[in-house]
Amino acid sequence: MVSRAESRSLRSASRARHIPHPAGALAGRRQRGFFALSVLVFGIACFYIALTTLTRITPELARGQDFQNLPIVSNVASLIPDPVLPAAPGENSSFNRRINLLVIGVDKRPDQPDDAAGYNTDTIMVLTMDPVSKTISALSFPRDMVIDIKYPDGFVGQDRINTSYGVGFQDSNHSIAAGAKHLAADIESNFGIKIDNWIWMDFKGVEKLINTVGGVTVDIPEELAVYDWYYTDDDFTDPHYETFPPGLNQLNGYRAVAFGRYRNDSDLYRVKRQQLVLESALAAVFSRKILDAAPTDLWDSYSTIVHHDIPLAEMISYLPLLKATGGTINLFSVGDPVNGVDTMLPYTAPSGAALLDWNRENVQYWINQAFTKSRYAKSTVEVQNGAGPTGIDDAEALAQYLRFDQYLPIVYIGPDVAVQPTSSILLYTENRRPMAEDIADWLGIPHSAITVRPRLTATDPDIVIITGRSFDPAKLQTPR
Structure with a gap:
């Protein structure tokens, strides 16, 4: 039978055997720290995968929306640097068809x-x-x-x-x-x-x-x-x-x-x-x-x-x-x-x-x-004859081309103006610049022929095209 004193001695010895060595304790802390870091890295990787997947799926499920501003995307994105986010689908993206x-x-x-x-x-x-x-x-x-x-x-x-x-x-x-x-x-x-x-x-x-x-x-x-x-x-x-x-x-x-x-x-x-x-x-x-x-x-x-x-x-x-x-x-x-x-x-x-x-x-x-193209929606274009009496029919032909071949929603003929040697474009609404540049390409004139003018009234057209003496309807770009 073990005496009380011997029992206390055995318990003390047992505790002494289980006291960790300082070097072992440090290794354990390192292992726990490494495990926590691994979990954190794994979590960030999951967030990254979720975000990149989300930014590819969301445009199809929420067409036409800036998915970077959707709550579910922005909340996840706030935890990850900006470069992770791809650009929102553009106007011509298949997601926005x-x-x-x-x-x-x-x-x-x-x-x-x-x-x-x-x-x-x-x-x-x-x-x-x-x-x-x-x-x-x-x-x-x-x-x-x-x-x-x-x-x-x-x-x-x-x-x-x-x-x-x-x-x-x-x-x-x-x-x-x-x-x-x-x-x-x-x-x-x-x-x-x-x-x-x-x-x-x-x-x-x-x-x-x-x-x-x-x-x-x-x-x-x-x-x-x-x-x-x-x-x-x-x-x-x-x-x-x-x-x-x-x-x-x-x-x-x-x-x-x-x-x-x-x-x-x-x-x-x-x-x-x-x-x-x-x-x-x-x-x-x-x-x-x-x-x-x-x-x-x-x-x-x-x-x-x-x-x-x-x-x-x-x-x-x-x-x-x-x-x-x-x-x-x-x-x-x-x-x-x-x-x-x-x-x-x-x-x-x-x-x-x-x-x-x-x-x-x-x-x-x-x-x-x-089925107007998005960049042309709700736009107005006026065509003015700047080629003299012989240019009236050509201005009409251009208006027809813009309506029927290039899908512009509203095109009308304006007053004749002073004769000019080449065609030019007046831009009254700055956000219509891509459209003005498209028109310049169709007419075969440089973008430098586009001049910005202040819009004085709400009834002013977005764009005015002035046909010059050099304008030839036969040379208009064939729609793609």
């Missing part, structure tokens, strides 16, 4: 089965969003417009644009997606507009959407008013009279659809009515802050009302851009006249069908208006 959505509204009656032969596409429009200028435009196509349609066997024939969807629909065992893709392909081949995604709705879908946003307030001009239209939205409900007088009209989904369908006066007027409903619906979405909902909630709410091919990730990237537009939409129709010249040319087919041929230059003009 336009987004083109094809909107298809079909005349599918409630009593028709889902495999009914093709349906009629009553609404065909392209919504285009520009991430750089933060604008959204709608370009509509009259349903009776005749285009080249490519059939599944490779044959290309002419028919109404509203038959294109049905060709793809019927050839694919009644697939809405195939019909939409076929129409998108025909639009690209006829007009050069590449479609990113499509949205498909029938009458009831549109009605539900409008009711979901609480109805729309439409300001109807006199020429688009409708009086005593005997209307029903199907073939088995008794019709009744609908009237849409000039001025403000509060419309629920049913009446908004009815207003947008009326075309007893003109198919071109129907396009205008549909655009009014679209504009009013977008205004309602913004005024009621519907886009403030979580993207997944929006997805769940509307994905059952419409057919589309927009993945959830794409929808998330579209929403900030749509919100950045502020609810303003620019409305265009390829059927509108240009400078008093009709774009749509009605004729009757041998079968008796009423069809619309079209002026190619005018249609291209409206496409240019809707």
Whole structure:
């Protein structure tokens, strides 16, 4: 048996054996310090990887936004030196390319089965969003417009644009997606507009959407008013009279659809009515802050009302851009006249069908208006003849070139000025310098020919081009 004194002696000896040597303690501290440093380096590396990944993913998920200023990026970036951050995507970056959505509204009656032969596409429009200028435009196509349609066997024939969807629909065992893709392909081949995604709705879908946003307030001009239209939205409900007088009209989904369908006066007027409903619906979405909902909630709410091919990730990237537009939409129709010249040319087919041929230059003009390059958006250009009496036609030719070939939105002819030997450019808005330099390149004149002038009134153009005696329209640069 161990005595109490021996026990104390053993415990003291044990403690003595476990007292670390000074050199060993130092080594342990070094190991712990090295481990902490490794963790810190690993953490910084993770931050770096997260940040660099984020700055590559974010431009695609938040197009048109300066992602360096987004909270999630700036918070991480504050922990790392500035050189880590790449530059924000430029105007011509693929991250900032336009987004083109094809909107298809079909005349599918409630009593028709889902495999009914093709349906009629009553609404065909392209919504285009520009991430750089933060604008959204709608370009509509009259349903009776005749285009080249490519059939599944490779044959290309002419028919109404509203038959294109049905060709793809019927050839694919009644697939809405195939019909939409076929129409998108025909639009690209006829007009050069590449479609990113499509949205498909029938009458009831549109009605539900409008009711979901609480109805729309439409300001109807006199020429688009409708009086005593005997209307029903199907073939088995008794019709009744609908009237849409000039001025403000509060419309629920049913009446908004009815207003947008009326075309007893003109198919071109129907396009205008549909655009009014679209504009009013977008205004309602913004005024009621519907886009403030979580993207997944929006997805769940509307994905059952419409057919589309927009993945959830794409929808998330579209929403900030749509919100950045502020609810303003620019409305265009390829059927509108240009400078008093009709774009749509009605004729009757041998079968008796009423069809619309079209002026190619005018249609291209409206496409240019809707798809204006970002650096030219909302700009105004005045062309002045500085070559004497013989230069009037050349100035007109330059204006046409700028409108139709270079996609400038607003170009007009100004007064003649004193004759000068060479062409020159007056720049009244400094932030339009890149555009002025582009114009100089097209004209084949040096950038030194650009002179900055103070803008005296709000109505002054951004740029004035003065054509000199040496100007030759035949030498204008061919658009790339």
